Amino acid sequence: MVKWAFISDFDGTISKKDFYWIIIETYYPEGEELFHKWKAGEMKDIEFLKTVFSSIHQEEAVIQDDIDLIPLDNSVIPFIHKVYEKGGDFKILSAGTDYYIRYLLNRRNFPDVEVISNPGYYQDRNIHLDIDPAGPFYSERYGIDKQKVMQHLRETYDYLFYYGDSEPDSHPAKEADQMFARDALIDILKEQHTPFRAVESFSDIERILDEEGWPEST
Structure with missing residues (x-):
């Protein structure tokens, strides 16, 4: 027992898909290059996520629609x-x-x-982390x-x-x-x-x- x-x-x-990829593909194409820098060890994980999530610039209802797309x-x-x-x-x-x-x-x-x-x-049309x-x-x-x-x-x-x-x-x-x-x-x-x-x-x-x-x- x-x-x-x-x-x-x-x-x-x-x-089945990381949420950050939905954001990169939809709003932040520059994030793909950032992704490779992160994977190469040039950025910390939390720095990568903070940058991507602060690059959305949309109303919350739009972001929630994007969340709904997560498979x-x-x-x-x-x-x-x-x-x-x-x-x-x-x-x-x-x-x-x-x-x-x-x-x-x-x-x-x-x-x-x-x-x-x-x-x-x-807040302010983006997602922020409170760590x-x-x-x-x-x-x-x-x-x-x-x-x-x-x-x-x-x-x-x-x-x-x-x-x-x-x-x-x-x-x-x-x-x-x-x-x-x-x-x-x-x-x-x-x-x-x-x-x-x-x-x-x-x-x-x-x-x-x-x-x-x-x-x-x-």
């Missing part, structure tokens, strides 16, 4: 229900911002889930330190799953009892010799857990 939780990244896992993994909502049915908790851990995540969860009728992310807000350097999970590079969050969750849970797709997820992967990965994260975890299961969707994860067994919750 264990107390367990399934923790998931948002962009590229729950969503989702259609199997995520049934998976969350399955986690709750099996006695676990489901949480979203994102180095993006809760501004668009919370809006989209409400719009798509998600079950109630905890969102742990960089606080964001709309507290004195916060317990502060990261100078990402805004939020996902590994620290996982270590904190370890104080409550006996068993932690994690699902991610990119470099920021390689850090919480070190704290997970069972790790699921897709896209770029697969090669990163291979290089780091971090154990993981390669998947493409939440339906893949559900199939694996159905076959191998879910945790026996309290």
Whole structure:
């Protein structure tokens, strides 16, 4: 009998496309060059996001329409229900911002889930991040330190799953009892010799857990 939780990244896992790409493609074509600088290590993650999200220059209703365009993994909502049915908790851990995540969860009728992310807000026709350097999970590079969050969750849970797709997820992967990965994260975890299961969707994860067994919750 264990107390367990399934923790998931948002962009590229729950969503099939990072929200920053929707902004770059729609309003900020210069952002593609910025993206390559970021990936080359010339910018911190949070600097890249702040620049992109402050380059929209639209009314909030227009930005909300853009958020509605974020494509989702259609199997995520049934998976969350399955986690709750099996006695676990489901949480979203994102180095993006809760501004668009919370809006989209409400719009798509998600079950109630905890969102742990960089606080964001709309002001002056753009999205802004409200990051507290004195916060317990502060990261100078990402805004939020996902590994620290996982270590904190370890104080409550006996068993932690994690699902991610990119470099920021390689850090919480070190704290997970069972790790699921897709896209770029697969090669990163291979290089780091971090154990993981390669998947493409939440339906893949559900199939694996159905076959191998879910945790026996309290």
